[in-house]
Amino acid sequence: MYATVLHGPGDVRYEQVEDPKILKPTDAIIQLSATCICGSDLWPYRGLSGTDGPAHMGHEYCGTVVEVGSEVRNIRPGQFVVGSFVLSDNTCPHCDFGFQSSCVQREFMSGVQAPYARVPLADGTLVATLEMPDANMIPHMLAVSDVLGTGWYGAVAANVREGGTVVVVGDGAVGLMGVMAASQLGAVRIIAMSRHESRQKLAREFGATDIVAERGEEGIARIMELTNGVGAESVVEAVGMEESMKQAIGACRPGGSIGYVGVPHGVSFDGQEMFFAQKRMLGGPAPVRRFLPDLMDRVLAGRIEPGKVFDLVLPIDQVAEGYKAMDERRAIKTMLKVA
Amino acid sequence: MYATVLHGPGDVRYEQVEDPKILKPTDAIIQLSATCICGSDLWPYRGLSGTDGPAHMGHEYCGTVVEVGSEVRNIRPGQFVVGSFVLSDNTCPHCDFGFQSSCVQREFMSGVQAPYARVPLADGTLVATLEMPDANMIPHMLAVSDVLGTGWYGAVAANVREGGTVVVVGDGAVGLMGVMAASQLGAVRIIAMSRHESRQKLAREFGATDIVAERGEEGIARIMELTNGVGAESVVEAVGMEESMKQAIGACRPGGSIGYVGVPHGVSFDGQEMFFAQKRMLGGPAPVRRFLPDLMDRVLAGRIEPGKVFDLVLPIDQVAEGYKAMDERRAIKTMLKVA
Numbered sequence: 001m002y003a004t005v006l007h008g009p010g011d012v013r014y015e016q017v018e019d020p021k022i023l024k025p026t027d028a029i030i031q032l033s034a035t036c037i038c039g040s041d042l043w044p045y046r047g048l049s050g051t052d053g054p055a056h057m058g059h060e061y062c063g064t065v066v067e068v069g070s071e072v073r074n075i076r077p078g079q080f081v082v083g084s085f086v087l088s089d090n091t092c093p094h095c096d097f098g099f100q101s102s103c104v105q106r107e108f109m110s111g112v113q114a115p116y117a118r119v120p121l122a123d124g125t126l127v128a129t130l131e132m133p134d135a136n137m138i139p140h141m142l143a144v145s146d147v148l149g150t151g152w153y154g155a156v157a158a159n160v161r162e163g164g165t166v167v168v169v170g171d172g173a174v175g176l177m178g179v180m181a182a183s184q185l186g187a188v189r190i191i192a193m194s195r196h197e198s199r200q201k202l203a204r205e206f207g208a209t210d211i212v213a214e215r216g217e218e219g220i221a222r223i224m225e226l227t228n229g230v231g232a233e234s235v236v237e238a239v240g241m242e243e244s245m246k247q248a249i250g251a252c253r254p255g256g257s258i259g260y261v262g263v264p265h266g267v268s269f270d271g272q273e274m275f276f277a278q279k280r281m282l283g284g285p286a287p288v289r290r291f292l293p294d295l296m297d298r299v300l301a302g303r304i305e306p307g308k309v310f311d312l313v314l315p316i317d318q319v320a321e322g323y324k325a326m327d328e329r330r331a332i333k334t335m336l337k338v339a
Numbered sequence: 340m341y342a343t344v345l346h347g348p349g350d351v352r353y354e355q356v357e358d359p360k361i362l363k364p365t366d367a368i369i370q371l372s373a374t375c376i377c378g379s380d381l382w383p384y385r386g387l388s389g390t391d392g393p394a395h396m397g398h399e400y401c402g403t404v405v406e407v408g409s410e411v412r413n414i415r416p417g418q419f420v421v422g423s424f425v426l427s428d429n430t431c432p433h434c435d436f437g438f439q440s441s442c443v444q445r446e447f448m449s450g451v452q453a454p455y456a457r458v459p460l461a462d463g464t465l466v467a468t469l470e471m472p473d474a475n476m477i478p479h480m481l482a483v484s485d486v487l488g489t490g491w492y493g494a495v496a497a498n499v500r501e502g503g504t505v506v507v508v509g510d511g512a513v514g515l516m517g518v519m520a521a522s523q524l525g526a527v528r529i530i531a532m533s534r535h536e537s538r539q540k541l542a543r544e545f546g547a548t549d550i551v552a553e554r555g556e557e558g559i560a561r562i563m564e565l566t567n568g569v570g571a572e573s574v575v576e577a578v579g580m581e582e583s584m585k586q587a588i589g590a591c592r593p594g595g596s597i598g599y600v601g602v603p604h605g606v607s608f609d610g611q612e613m614f615f616a617q618k619r620m621l622g623g624p625a626p627v628r629r630f631l632p633d634l635m636d637r638v639l640a641g642r643i644e645p646g647k648v649f650d651l652v653l654p655i656d657q658v659a660e661g662y663k664a665m666d667e668r669r670a671i672k673t674m675l676k677v678a
Contacts, residue, residue, distance in 0.1 A: 093569045094593050102593030102617055157619075230432045245610065254433050254441030254623070264610030271584065271603030275622040278441055280496075284593070284617030 003114030009047030020118040025071035028122035058113030059085040079128040084288035090124030100289035139307025149288030151177025157259025157282040158234035162186035170238035171199040173333040178236035183207025220250035310335035342453030348386030359457040364410035367461035397452030398424040418467040423627035429463030439628035478646025488627030490516025496598025496621040497573035501525035509577035510538040512672040517575035522546025559589035649674035
């Protein structure tokens with residue numbers, strides 16, 4: 001088959017590779033319904049995180065099971081499935097505790113920017129629907145796999161509560177999904193920090209009640225104005241840079257919570273500053289598996305349309321243009337049509 | 340009157356000072372029933388944190404109100420009171436949120452290693468008992484003011500739950516109180532990290548079910564052995580050094596919580612390491628005021644005896660020996676008798 005391979009910074013190719021096959025009895029092979037490009041794919045694309053040789057790209061996926069290994073019990077060929085970008089057995093103590101992204105057998109998915117893919121730990125990782133969803137559901141189901149699941153985790157890690165006030169730092173796809181999650185979790189005040197008109201519009205559509213375009217100290221001052229000098233009880237940090245992290249800490253009230261889901265790059269914290277800031281912090285790769293059944297139900301019930309975050313849809317053989325558009329911030333997030 | 344003044348590293352004197360008096364209409368003057376020396380008093384005593392000129396020492400206190408300012412409403416002369424080491428109005432949004440230690444009017448108490456002291460923000464800070472407690476209750480009531488309140492906050496910040504597993508890093512007075520708090524909050528497995536026999540004994544008395552004497556990587560390995568390779572869901576860090584913080588993070592399971600109540604000295608965190616460790620962290624000066632009524636009730640009902648943490652009791656004019664004994668680790672915590 002053909003698949004997406006990153007050969008070096010800026011060099012993404014859709015080229016012939018070996019077909020995926022069952023390697024372990026706990027594997028499944030799926031035929032992708034659609035896939036997409038993640039903000040985190042841009043780190044190696046930009047040469048900001050190293051790769052050893054050509055890398056098979058892609059970790060967000062949904063599709064139809066075509067084959068399962070001999071030990072797979074919960075999933076069978078013909079089912080439509082969504083899986084997390086983190087593979088987990090869903091039975092170990094960390095999975096039981098709701099942190100499947102720290103599963104003792106954890107692996108990170110890769111190679112799904114392709115028509116077919118191997119999914120290790122299929123029983124633990126994949127969640128099947130009862131019926132084949134309508135085609136118009138595919139973008140929304142695909143979004144659950146990582147971008148919504150990650151935004152959702154950010155909101156949960158930030159202890160978003162019914163009636164609460166939430167600040168979302170970052171207007172990338174994950175930040176926008178954090179807005180949607182905060183809204184679904186019952187927050188009444190959702191302040192999105194965004195400078196881009198198209199993203200502000202989407203943030204409002206997803207539930208943002210206020211937009212703050214300022215950044216840094218000015219941004220924090222604006223949040224304080226909007227919260228009567230108190231700050232927000234919940235802050236979702238969805239960028240991972242030093243400035244955005246400072247903004248998150250500054251926007252949060254003492255005793256409030258920060259869920260940080262942008263992988264930190266070049267960020268460090270001074271212990272004594274953190275101590276006196278007195279803010280609860282939880283980050284990490286999202287345990288999407290914990291949220292999958294609930295989020296898939298919300299999608300199928302028509303309560304959320306997270307697929308709206310895809311503002312560029314391309315046939316998969318134009319994947320290179322998809323990366324380019326996101327790199328140049330012409331697109332928030334690119335969906336790749338496989339069939 | 341005479342009071343405790345630190346003139347420089349190692350130079351604590353009990354010497355004549357001006358009597359405290361009402362400076363603001365929200366002040367009260369109390370006559371101390373007893374006071375004590377805090378582990379944090381040792382930082383300036385050891386010259387590890389600077390002071391500008393002579394410093395009036397002491398911030399843990401209980402006693403009898405002798406005078407109140409014209410705006411004090413909740414407290415009256417003759418009442419027995421306990422207050423937090425952090426002064427707060429108990430009415431601002433941060434106080435309402437349970438974080439009185441970040442009160443908008445926050446001040447830190449000082450100068451209570453003396454027979455009398457001024458307590459600013461008396462209405463917000465002090466909690467009175469219905470009756471004058473028996474003399475044997477004084478050490479326990481005194482401990483509530485900071486050392487128990489701080490250990491309690493550490494356990495609450497670490498999300499200690501009924502039936503849970505808790506690791507306490509640090510066998511100083513605060514760590515020992517963290518053990519007591521974890522026990523009161525219903526933890527069934529409480530692992531105290533301690534190398535000192537007398538402190539191990541006290542930890543067991545306060546509810547520790549296991550003792551780990553090893554430190555660093557060995558200490559973490561031992562915790563893993565004791566928790567079937569999982570780690571603890573709650574960790575109280577009560578030291579504030581780099582090694583102890585690493586131990587706390589290493590002992591905590593993914594998705595677990597760390598309450599850190601030792602003021603960090605020379606500690607910093609790498610953002611990406613923290614992210615992938617995936618542990619919830621909350622520190623800060625303890626909002627003891629939130630817990631005061633409950634903790635005072637527990638003491639008066641005889642359910643807890645936190646005053647047992649005082650293993651050296653001296654008349655206040657021997658305060659210099661009290662500091663020396665703690666500095667040399669001959670004493671866990673020194674109580675100073677005032678009358």
